[in-house]
Amino acid sequence: MTYYVGIDLGGTNIKAGIVDEKGTLLNKDSIKTMAERPMEEIITDMGKLALKVIEDAGLTPDQIDSIGIGSPGTPDNEAGVLVYSNNLPFNMAPMRKIIRSVVDLPVYIDNDANCAGMAEAVAGAAKGTKNSVTITLGTGVGAGVIINGRIYSGFNQAGSEFGHHVLVSGGVQCSCGRKGCFEQYGSASALIRMTKEAAEAHPESKLNDVIAELGKVNAKVAFMAMRLGDEVAAQVVDTYTDYLADGLANAINTFMPEVLVIGGGVCNEGDPLLIPLQEKTMSRPYFGPGVKKTRIELAQMGNDAGIVGAAMMAKSCSDDNMQG
């Protein structure tokens, strides 16, 4: 059996674990990122955490094939550098060099949304397929595109920013500068915005009672009130799934993946989200007669997607004899 270290770098926590060649997570650990520190300190700690999970698994570094890092932002995997990251103090961060000074193994870097896609493709909802797209609905909308079993991240490794395709021309202002990006209609943040707007417009609704009880608006509130029979909340969910289905149908027409995986906290709603979403989405794409159709599935890898995906990304780079 061959083993890999996967490191999931986030703004709050750094997680790492040992993953075998089939995508099974053997053990994991995490430390605080403390993102206000100099990047050299953070990266050194990533190396130390890798070493710790290797030892905790009862292994030695020479039993590990390589280390994969999933990070926000844009990597340069050839140079072993994180070019930049929106939320972290990384600017041309020499990750490979620093980590190799702590634990001298090949180091590969890719974007976290891409790694999530890789995890689903190897061991999750798209297991056994060569072509899949994983869309993660969170604060934003992330996309991990897998083509022929490899992460596709464009000529510049900037990855598919599918969340930033305009779906509603002239629509809601997006952080990227454009108006009407899919992210502004399909993310958890978008659902929260729609929930707030509906609650304000309908002060008499049960939706407001749920919000008052909870003391806040989150992405669950509309589903909670809908289950209590609230029409206003049902309308919010209907509008949200309508836009979401439009964006997902766009993803299908664009990539024609065997499986389209949707992940992120919103997906914990399960069938009340998935069933209408599948119906709405699959009525829209452009499949000709006799043409095989994409399946839509919920993500299965949960919180381990980042670690497992980073490790499996490292495996694919190692299998392709890339410089690490």
Add this chain to the structure above:
Amino acid sequence: MTYYVGIDLGGTNIKAGIVDEKGTLLNKDSIKTMAERPMEEIITDMGKLALKVIEDAGLTPDQIDSIGIGSPGTPDNEAGVLVYSNNLPFNMAPMRKIIRSVVDLPVYIDNDANCAGMAEAVAGAAKGTKNSVTITLGTGVGAGVIINGRIYSGFNQAGSEFGHHVLVSGGVQCSCGRKGCFEQYGSASALIRMTKEAAEAHPESKLNDVIAELGKVNAKVAFMAMRLGDEVAAQVVDTYTDYLADGLANAINTFMPEVLVIGGGVCNEGDPLLIPLQEKTMSRPYFGPGVKKTRIELAQMGNDAGIVGAAMMAKSCSDDNMQG
């Protein structure tokens, strides 16, 4: 030198030619499709045309590596079958079998928009790149996606139907059943619709004089009237390039290609189209600091794109040892 036959199957004409391994077209010929005939007759004529261009080039079939067919619709290259085509009488058409009965060489089939992308990637505007997207603006909007030097057409070979991603939610009704597809805003047909609407709204404009003189509205009229100084026509071009740029920026964010190629008759307008389009498009995508940017180029392969692309598609299948 290795030679390939490229066949470009269209609703009006069938074109074929001999192409060398570098994408150079040596000779070509064409016959009428006469699409109302039984599909067996049409396919047999494709085989005969292949034989004719081989002989016209002074070659014999044993000097040809393989035959590539670019066709509208969805192919099944593994089975050697055209699954269906919107505009032609093909339904599970056994192309490989029939053509091999005329000229016994490996036969590969792919979509015509994909072949156009392949032609640009091997010998045209995206020559020397591994990742490119060619968008063809015609009656509809076609997309040919090249990833790692290979056509990407999804798990079902249905290809990227990027023209059918919704750009204007709830917008103009599309033939695919959805509303607001990019095709309804970026195609030559869309430009003609916008031109007609503007001409009706502004009967005093020079745009109407140009239309009256020409006796019809085509995709050139707005550019012609704009060159005569007409403000109404300039506004049409501005609106059209705005939508087009939005769709192209979506393509960049989605695929991050090294080169985005735009083709189709509209592109004959040259700089008055390309320069504002490049400016508008490149102000929109989501490139982080330090990240390499996509180039936007006009297609270079013109009317030969179909033949050359089909031949180079055959080369890529043959290089990958696919069954032909």
